[in-house]
Amino acid sequence: MIQLAELANPAAYQHPLDISFCTKEFLLYQLESMLIIRKSEDIISENFGTGVIKCPCHLGIGQEAIAVGISTQLRKTDRVFGAHRSHAHYLALNRNSFGLFAETLGKYAGSSHGMGGSMHIIDRKNGFWGSVPIVGATVPIATGAALAAKMDGNGDIAVSYFGDGATEEGGVQESFNLAASMKLPVLFICENNLFASHLHIDLRQPTDATIRYAEAHRIKCELVDGNDVIEVSKATERAVEYIRSGFGPYYIEMVTYRWKGHVGNRDDIDVGVQRKDNLLKWKQRDPIRRLTEAMIQQHLLSSEELEILNDKIQSKLNDDWNKALDAEYPKSEALLSLVYA
Numbered sequence: 001m002i003q004l005a006e007l008a009n010p011a012a013y014q015h016p017l018d019i020s021f022c023t024k025e026f027l028l029y030q031l032e033s034m035l036i037i038r039k040s041e042d043i044i045s046e047n048f049g050t051g052v053i054k055c056p057c058h059l060g061i062g063q064e065a066i067a068v069g070i071s072t073q074l075r076k077t078d079r080v081f082g083a084h085r086s087h088a089h090y091l092a093l094n095r096n097s098f099g100l101f102a103e104t105l106g107k108y109a110g111s112s113h114g115m116g117g118s119m120h121i122i123d124r125k126n127g128f129w130g131s132v133p134i135v136g137a138t139v140p141i142a143t144g145a146a147l148a149a150k151m152d153g154n155g156d157i158a159v160s161y162f163g164d165g166a167t168e169e170g171g172v173q174e175s176f177n178l179a180a181s182m183k184l185p186v187l188f189i190c191e192n193n194l195f196a197s198h199l200h201i202d203l204r205q206p207t208d209a210t211i212r213y214a215e216a217h218r219i220k221c222e223l224v225d226g227n228d229v230i231e232v233s234k235a236t237e238r239a240v241e242y243i244r245s246g247f248g249p250y251y252i253e254m255v256t257y258r259w260k261g262h263v264g265n266r267d268d269i270d271v272g273v274q275r276k277d278n279l280l281k282w283k284q285r286d287p288i289r290r291l292t293e294a295m296i297q298q299h300l301l302s303s304e305e306l307e308i309l310n311d312k313i314q315s316k317l318n319d320d321w322n323k324a325l326d327a328e329y330p331k332s333e334a335l336l337s338l339v340y341a
């Protein structure tokens with residue numbers, strides 16, 4: 001039976017990335033996107049901790065390379081769906097930290113006019129068709145969107161992000177079957193961070209590799225180091241070409257680790273889960289550090305340029321956060337037009 005093997009070993013894959021054949025422009029774009037996501041979530045984490053943000057927040061710090069590597073291979077007209085841990089999926093497509101901050105604060109200027117909070121974000125203009133926190137729920141929705149895209153005939157595809165825990169939901173398996181049978185243009189991305197809430201995958205499934213579900217449904221698939229933005233991007237390029245050529249769905253299992261607890265901003269090392277040692281090692285497998293080290297080694301970036309970039313992004317995000325704090329809450333009538341019909 002397929003296993004993640006070394007990919008699940010936090011002490012492996014800590015080396016700087018292989019960036020040969022990548023342009024400086026491409027690498028800088030990937031780096032900037034990951035930094036925007038990391039720093040945005042750091043701001044959310046801090047303000048969740050102090051109680052300024054009141055909605056539940058599921059942070060994906062440590063998992064940034066997946067959304068970033070994938071998004072650079074998509075068109076604005078593709079249809080991307082996420083779940084409860086989707087800040088990165090949204091930001092990698094639009095870099096709109098203000099829209100995310102305002103949403104977590106319940107402000108009208110937020111991505112869902114403050115009606116959804118962290119777990120219900122959307123930006124159709126930039127291809128993000130929405131996130132839903134019912135585990136597995138967006139997989140059938142993305143599969144339906146793929147059917148619609150196929151009927152439209154414009155070559156657009158659907159992308160469905162879900163966690164390893166979601167593969168345990170029946171509707172997800174039904175979607176795999178339907179997508180394979182109807183050759184639907186959908187890219188299934190399993191972000192396997194080894195945990196669903198507080199349970200390790202070894203306690204939930206007979207093997208730690210969910211890719212076996214794709215094989216069972218005869219869906220073309222591959223297993224990728226989700227903390228390597230270049231490998232993520234290359235695998236997505238192969239997948240997108242395959243899907244747009246009309247061959248049907250594609251499944252990529254991205255192996256990664258979240259640095260924070262399941263929900264909220266704690267490290268999640270004191271809730272009955274023995275994660276402490278592994279977490280320290282996974283932090284060495286940091287997708288951002290691995291890219292910056294490679295760029296510095298190859299003289300594509302200097303330490304001074306990195307510092308300037310960090311400062312520039314941080315100051316823009318601080319401005320966005322302050323603007324979101326100052327923004328208006330929705331009027332109560334908005335409930336009638338936006339939530340209840």
Ligand SMILES: Cc1ncc(C[n+]2csc(CCOP(=O)(O)OP(=O)(O)O)c2C)c(N)n1
Nearest residue numbers: 085133134135163164165166193195196197
């Ligand atoms: C249908 C359903 N069951 C249970 C939950 C509670 N819940 C929220 S997130 C989660 C774990 C999901 O794990 P996974 O799919 O691996 O995603 P991750 O949190 O690791 O990103 C659970 C059980 C839910 N939201 N929906």
